[in-house]
Amino acid sequence: AHFVFPWYQALVPTTGGQPTPGWSLEDHMSFASSLSITKTILGSSTPQANVFFGNQALTVAMARLLNLSAASLRALYPKKFDFFCVVPLPYVSDAIAEAKYCLSDLGGAGITTMTNHEGLYLGNSALDGFWSYVNSRTDKPIVYVHPTTPYMKINGKFIEANPTLYIPGLVEFYFETARCYMDLSYSGTLTKYTNIRWIAAHVGGAFPAILDRMIKSLGPTMEASLKSIYNTRIFWDSAGPTYPNQVRGLRGYGIPDSQLVFGTDYPYAPAGSYAGAQAGFINDPDLNQAQVNAIFRNNTVALFGNKLNL
Known part of the structure; x- marks a missing residue:
């Protein structure tokens, strides 16, 4: 789930083309x-820390403020909350420093990134230094990837790369997740x-629909390697x-149920949708x-282990 402090809502009045929702601890x-x-x-x-x-x-500064805000909620209610650390990508050295501080000092349960940061997708070689640091940590951090608006930098200016007439939150977010995991x-x-384990939002968005076409273009050795990764090191949340x-x-594709975890998207989804989404897997005839x-609890506990305050 997400959190939206009033100061963040004031800075980010819209998200994916829709009004950023209000949020309170009580709600x-x-x-x-x-x-x-x-x-x-x-x-x-x-946009996480990439507001400016x-x-x-x-x-x-935004990454630090978001992390301190989330850590304050965990400190007040350690049995109710844990949190993912925001990092100021694409600024690699700063992102490494913030990840180190947030994971080691604030006790974050993992790292959250977006599918792209200022137009750089996560597989871009410019970000290798960050992934090398994350991979080197003995606690094997979990990285939760959230979709965002696609951007391109043209003539030094960022433009929204949305080719349709519809807001990104209704269309592009699903393709962003697919684009990101194809890139990775x-x-x-x-x-x-x-050593990195990943969480894909919304059971991968559009990614499952193109997975075969992608991996079969890489040859049998790479196909087998990627299938193994999708089945063991990527976890797929149920949000939506x-x-x-x-x-x-x-x-x-044979991805086992052990890789499926629960998510809600609260408070960004329509108010009446959460119970229905949960009922979707509770009443799934295949389960x-x-x-x-x-899916509701045990897989998440197994994934995070002692990173969570249970």
């Missing part, structure tokens, strides 16, 4: 109780950094109306009760 607690959620791992939604494009100092696959980032239909795209329990 979040009520929402969690209504779905029998006892622990929330908070992550900042887009091209401004390195403000991006670094093609670039070799997934195969190179073997992703069950029982969309998730079948993953199951069709038995043990599998439902695993």
Whole structure:
């Protein structure tokens, strides 16, 4: 789930083309109780720290402010909240410093990034130094990737690379996740950094629909390697109306239920949608009760281990 402090909502009045929702601790607690959620791992939604494009100092400051805000919630309610650390990519040295501080000093449960940061996708070689640091950590950090608006830098200016008439949150976010994981696959980032575990939002967005076409173009050796990674080091969260239909795209590739975890997107989804999305996997005819329990809780506990305050 996400959190939106009033100061952040004031800085980011729209998200993906829609009004940024309000959020309060009281509302979040009520929402969690209504779905029998006892622990929330908070992550900042887009644009995370990249509110001021091209401004390195403000991006670094935003990452620190978001992390301190999330850490304050965890400090107040350690049994209710953990959080993902925001990093000020594409500024690699600053992102390394913030990740180190947030993971080691603030006790973040993992790292959150966006699918692109100022137009740089996660497999871009300019970010290799950051992934090398993350991969070198003995705690094997978990990286949660959230979609964002696609951007391109042309003649020194950032432009929104949205080719349709519709707002990015309704169309491009799903393709952004696919674009990002294709980039991580093609670039070799997934195969190179073997200690990193990833969480793909919304059961991968459009990625399952093009997975076969992508990996079969790489030859049998790379196909086998990537399939192994998708089955063991990528976890796929359920946020949105992703069950029982969309998730079948993953199951069709043999991705085991152990890689499926629960997510909500709160408070960014329509208010009446959360219970229905949860019911989608609770009542999924392809799942038995043990599998439902695993997706709702046990798989997440196994993934994070002692990184969570349970």
